Structures are given as C-alpha cells and as structure tokens.
Amino acid sequence: MKKNYSVPALLAIGVTAVSCNSQNEKVKTPNVIVILADDVGYGDLGWNGSTTVHTPNVERMAAEGLRLTNAHTVAATSTPARYGLLTGQYPWRREGTGIATGDAGMVIRPEQYTMADMFRSAGYVTGAVGKWHLGLGDTAGSQDWNGIIAPGLKDIGFDYSFVMAATGDRVPCVYIENQQVVGLDPSDPIEVSYTTPFPGEPTGKENPELLRIHPSMGHDQAIVDGISRIGYMKGGMAARWHDEDIADRITDKACEFIERNSDRPFFLYFGTNDIHVPRVPHERFAGKSGMGPRGDAILSFDYSVGRVLATLDSLGIAENTLVILSSDNGPIVDDGYQDQAAELLGDHKPWGPFTGTKYSIYEAGTRVPMLVWWKGHVAPGTSDDGLFSQIDLFASLASLCGGTIEPDGAPDSRNYLSRLLGQGGEGRSSAVVMNIQENLALISDGWKYVAPSEDPYSDSWTGYLYGNRPEVRLFDLRNDPAEQHNVAVQHPEIVKRLQAELEAVKADGGVWRECKSQGGK
Ligand code: NG6
Ligand code: CA
Secondary structure (H helix, E strand, C coil), X not given: CCEECCHHHHHHCCCCCECCXXXXXXXXXXXXXXXEECCCCCCCCCCCCCCCCCCHHHHHHHHHCEEECCEECCECCXXXXXXXXXHCCCHHHCCCCCCCCCCCCCCCCCCCCCHHHHHHHXXXXXXXXXECCCCCCCCCCCCCCCXXXXXXXXXXXXXXXXXXXXXXXXXXXXEEECCEECCCCCCCCCEEECCCCCCCCCECCCCHXXXXXXECCCCCCEEECCEECECEEECCHHHECCHHHHHHHHHHHHHHHHHHCCCCCEEEEEECCCCCCCCCCCCCCCCCCCCHXXXXXXXXXXXXXXXXXXXXXXXXXXXXXXXXXXXXXXXXXXXXXXXXXXXXXXXXXXXXXXXXXXXXXXXXXXXXXXXXXXXCCCCCCEEECCCEEHHHHHHHHHHHHCCEECCCCCCCCCCCHHXXXXXXXXXXXXXXXXXXXXXXXXXXXXXXXXXXXXXXXXXXXXXXXXXXXXXXXXXXXXXXXXXXXXXXXXXXXXXXXXXXXXXXXXXXXXXXXXXXXXCCC
16 A cells, blocks of 8 residues: 555645645645755754854754754664665664665665655655765676666666765765766776775875875775775776865755756755765865864855755745755764864864764764754744654655655654644654664653663774663663763663663564554554
8 A cells, every 4th residue: 555645644734835736826845955964963063052163054044944953863874874864764674784885786775665766756856966875886896987877876766866976085086977977088997996906006005195184094095186085996087076176066966956946846865075074175164163174064064055045045946945954973073084173173062962973872973963944834943852863754754745655665764744844743752773883772752772782882993982881771861961870770660661662663674553553654
C-alpha cells in the first residue's frame, strides 16, 4: 500500500494556503530547500545566543523563523547522518554506511526509495548540490572518473546534481555535474586510488615542501591545490578545484538551480563544504572572524545561506519556499590540519553547553542547530525545545507536499510536520543516535540511555572523544545537559524502559509502535 500524505494532513495541522493539487492559482506547492552544513556545531552559529562569530544571515533565519533547539542528526559523522536524512532509515540497520572514501560505490542503492524520489512522486524537480559523501558508481574503485559515473544521483531521484564526491579532504578533488567531472581535459585522465600511491606523484608525506597547509593527523597523501588529502589522485589537472572557490562555486550552482526552477515546485538538497577541513575560505573571509580558518569558514557558510535567501527574495518565491538549515554532525576543532583552530578559539564554544564533538555519543556529536524558515507560514522568532530528529524530515516533508512513501521507504521516518513548522502537536517521543563506532543511545523524555560498549572512550592518536564506556549510562539531559553525572544506578526503572525501547527499535526493522497509532505507518 502506498502512503500518501496530502491535503487532509495539511488541513489537519492548519497549514494554510498550501496544497499540491489545488485548483486555486494562489495556492502553490512549496519549494523545499535543505541546507546541510558540514561539522557546524550547536554553538557555532548566532542562532541560539552565541555572539562569538557574526552570522547575520543565520540570525536573519532565526529571527524570521523557527529554532528547533533539541534537534538531532542520526549519527555523529557525515555519511551515516546523510544516509539517514535522505533515506529515512537509521544507518545502523545497513552495512557499509560508515564514513565513505572518495571512491566508495553508492551507499544509497538505486533500488532504495529516497527523499528525492518522494519529491518526484509529488511532481517536484529535484537537485543535489555540494558535498555528497554517499558514494558514486557501483562499487568502490570501479568508477570511470573520465566518463559517465553511473549509477549516480539520477538513479536515486535527483534530476540535477553538482557535487563533490566525498569531503574536501578526500580525493577526487573535482566537481561532478550530472555524473560527469566538470572541466576535464580528456588528454589528462583522472585516476584515483585509496590503496596505492601513483609513482612519481608527490604526496604530503614525501613532499611537505609543496604544501601551503600542513596536516596535523593523516591527510598526507595526494597533494591538490597545495593541500595534501586522504587518498591518491593523478591527472585531471584542469578539473581540480581551488579550495578558496568551493563555497562560491557550489552556492552559484545552488542559486542557479533555484532560478532555473522558480516557476515549478523544486526540492534542493544543498550540502555545504563549510566548515569541514581543510578550512580554506575565500580571501574575502580569511582573517575576518579573528578565530582563524575555522571561524572564517563559518562566515563563509553564513554567506552561502545569505545567497540562498537573497535569491528567493529576488525571485519573489520566499513565501512559497520552506528552507531548513541544519548540520550533518557536531563540531570538531582539530580535524587533521594545522589551522590553529584550537589556539584561536577564545571564548567560542562550538559544542554549546554540551559535552563531546563530532564522532561522539555525547550530545555535541549529534545535537545540531536547526532552523526552519518559511515566510508567511512559519511564525517569526519562535522556538521549540521538543525532541526532533532529522530522520523525520522525510515523512514530514512527504506530508507537506503530498509525496508518496513506498511500502519499504523511509522505515524509521515519522510525520511530525506540525512540529517542523512550529505549530505544536505531537512530536517524537524518543530518538536513536549513533557515534562513529555505531554505538547507540536513545533519548526519551529528557533522559538519555547510552548502551555500554567496549570501544575506546577516546582516540589515542587523534584525541577524538568517542564517549564509549563499558557500563550502562543514563543522563538526565534536562538537569545535566553536559552529561557529567551517570544516574543509571539511581533510576533503574528508567534505564530498563529506555533499554527495552532501544531493543524494540532495533528489533522491529523500523516499524515503530509509537507511530502506528498515529495513522502514519
Ligand atoms: C576522519 C578524518 C577527518 C574527517 C572525517 C570525516 C583523519 C585523521 N580524520 O577519519 O579529517 O575527514 O574522517 O568527516 O583522517 S565527516 O564529517 O565527513 O564525517
Ligand atoms: Ca560532517
């Protein structure tokens, strides 16, 4: 049975002037833009009281829209977090959803039903621009970087794509538009390897004299644009990106997509490269934050947000466009390059009031900024501290636009559209989050149960705080948001309840009893 959330769902929650099938000229299907930052932490933006970095465009979104202050990504690293958002399935249900190499095969398989497919089912044109990091081609290392890279984003529902294959710090360092490398000179083909260096090609390890930015950990393989990366790459000189231009280049493409499709419903997934390492923002941001490249990259991110909003304003479609801003995972200070991020941090707290970083099971790993902006529909200057998970964007947005969810689609996603739009109503009662080792925690009703794990607490080489512990932990997030006090012994009944709930979520393959009663799935 197909699940179609359409006009009745919208009427039930009081969304006005929005319908996919209305005959009324004035009533339009809203465009949807998801701006997904990379590694931007809860405390990094001026959305929630932080004043250490000036982010006027994000502040504008907050002033004109809704702040979801208790929003979580499903994982503390990029690939699984993006997988969860775009498929509506918790990544720990699927093998091979960990941090992807730049030559990984498609993590989301063509036969899977994606958020882009869902939007297409409602008649939208769909686009993905910017950081991808969910693999391309069939299997790792099998891509033809010099031809059509297939399967690709078209096979999972995106009509248009302009992406970076993985992360800024991973080869291949090229833009890929509609599954073909942009600006490639056929006489200088690209080769990529994640196992073997190419003889004669310089590397960061062997040729540090060629580097303009030096790694602090790893990142000592292929040198592209004077920066050594993860993975080896040869050729494609004309197609290689210049790091300072990435934000402009992908923001241009995002805005062009909006302009091209301004007279029809569109869905745009815009993954920024900011503020992932290497942090090399454009010269006009360099040195402007007083916090070094990490702070400057936040300014660059804010600029991209501003360009998107300004494009909507200038096209006169802001009242017909829902914009959601969030981050794929929490913040990290030193993520592998000597960019003085730690030394220049000053009073800035990327993790806000929480403990941990990206990679971590602690709150800072997965509790991320989230803003919802839709002129005339989402009340300005509002906030909601109820639990929200990015896993629910799929079903909630399906409800908004009348998209279909196929029987096996988005198994973990639930429709909380009214909460997403700041209109109250029932919200998620519990959410599962995951750290880099795929250890799980369940957050419910202000409590957080962290499953025991023998994995390391922190990484002796990188210093990454994973937060694993062999004992059962329970945190009272309302009174102890920094997760300093394990109260499992004091509250055995709560531990038991949350533990059982986590086991139930794991066991039921995604069909969660909480939501069966909502007439959802
Ligand atoms: C880590 C990298 C880090 C970053 C991360 C993925 C090292 C030492 N660290 O392994 O720099 O690339 O993977 O980040 O290599 S993510 O935001 O895309 O998940
Ligand atoms: Ca990330």
